Amino acid sequence: MAGRSEGGGDGRRGAFVSPFVNRPPGVVDSMAAVPSFLPSRKSLKGIVAGGITGGIEICITFPTEYVKTQLQLDEKKGATKRYKGIVDCVKVTVREHGIRGLYRGLSVLVYGSIPKSAVRFGSFEEFKKRNVGPDGNLSAQRKFLCGLGAGVCEAILAVTPMETVKVKFIHDQTSPNPKFKGFFHGVREIVRQQGLRGTYQGLTATMMKQGSNQAIRFFVVESLKELYRGGDNAKPVPKLLTGLFGAIAGAASVFGNTPLDVVKTRMQGLDAHKYKNTLDCAVQIFKHEGPRAFYKGTVPRLSRVCLDVGITFMIYDSFMEFFNKVWPTN
Numbered sequence: 001m002a003g004r005s006e007g008g009g010d011g012r013r014g015a016f017v018s019p020f021v022n023r024p025p026g027v028v029d030s031m032a033a034v035p036s037f038l039p040s041r042k043s044l045k046g047i048v049a050g051g052i053t054g055g056i057e058i059c060i061t062f063p064t065e066y067v068k069t070q071l072q073l074d075e076k077k078g079a080t081k082r083y084k085g086i087v088d089c090v091k092v093t094v095r096e097h098g099i100r101g102l103y104r105g106l107s108v109l110v111y112g113s114i115p116k117s118a119v120r121f122g123s124f125e126e127f128k129k130r131n132v133g134p135d136g137n138l139s140a141q142r143k144f145l146c147g148l149g150a151g152v153c154e155a156i157l158a159v160t161p162m163e164t165v166k167v168k169f170i171h172d173q174t175s176p177n178p179k180f181k182g183f184f185h186g187v188r189e190i191v192r193q194q195g196l197r198g199t200y201q202g203l204t205a206t207m208m209k210q211g212s213n214q215a216i217r218f219f220v221v222e223s224l225k226e227l228y229r230g231g232d233n234a235k236p237v238p239k240l241l242t243g244l245f246g247a248i249a250g251a252a253s254v255f256g257n258t259p260l261d262v263v264k265t266r267m268q269g270l271d272a273h274k275y276k277n278t279l280d281c282a283v284q285i286f287k288h289e290g291p292r293a294f295y296k297g298t299v300p301r302l303s304r305v306c307l308d309v310g311i312t313f314m315i316y317d318s319f320m321e322f323f324n325k326v327w328p329t330n
Helices: 041-071 086-097 099-101 106-133 140-173 185-194 195-200 205-229 239-268 278-289 293-295 299-324
Strands: none
Touching: 041 086, 041 099, 041 106, 041 140, 041 239, 041 299, 086 099, 106 140, 106 185, 106 205, 106 299, 140 185, 140 195, 140 205, 140 239, 185 195, 205 239, 205 278, 239 278, 239 293, 239 299, 278 293
16 A cells, blocks of 8 residues: 555546646645536537527528427317428418518527527537547447437526427417517516426426437437548548538437427427326327327428538537637647
């Protein structure tokens, strides 16, 4: 035991690992009180690049999100269904509300997509920094877990309140007398009638959905990039190829968790009071509408998500490449 200092951090099993950033062994300095859980510079770059990416991406893809949500909220069956399909949903919306009707609720997502994307990419960069191996790559398990962590973070901090307000906005348009006059008025009304809890309906379903979403997407994108580089981490991945990898990742996430997306949407709609909780919502859908109801909106969601994820990773990588030149981390 001689020669081994207590808590020496020598890498052997049981050795103490300092919780402070860049603190030399045995040295107590003014930075000793800075905990290692503060985000790194790379994580901060991820937050900024992610926020910009989120704002641009949602303006491009919102109409498909609108159609997907309308189809998932259409609980009627047979001849009483409001929409016959994707094209009919677009036609009915344009006929009743004009082209601008396809952008109803956009303001909600613009306000929400910026922090959502910022949290997602910032947290992923932080998780990745803490879990990357000596070769600069993540193991398959850690790719999945880092993505899962990023998805849960964005669900709690941004997605749940944003999605709840968005779904209520879109659902409100289907009523004979819409009551929400705008974003801030809608939020005010929701909070006044249901309290802050009203903006966190479907939190469990959203955490499950976003967690699985990002776990699948980051796993697929990171794996495909690693495969393309062939062990050379300095090899750049062409932006169009990054977009293709993102589209593949988006498709995988759609088929993997559309049932969770349907349950989440129902839990956040104006009729959410019909369900006791997330599990009850799933049971009620299965009982009254059958298993196929869990895949409502799959086609419009597939087109939206593939486009969305492909564009998102292309834009994000472009901004990170730019920031790495003007804002070096080392």
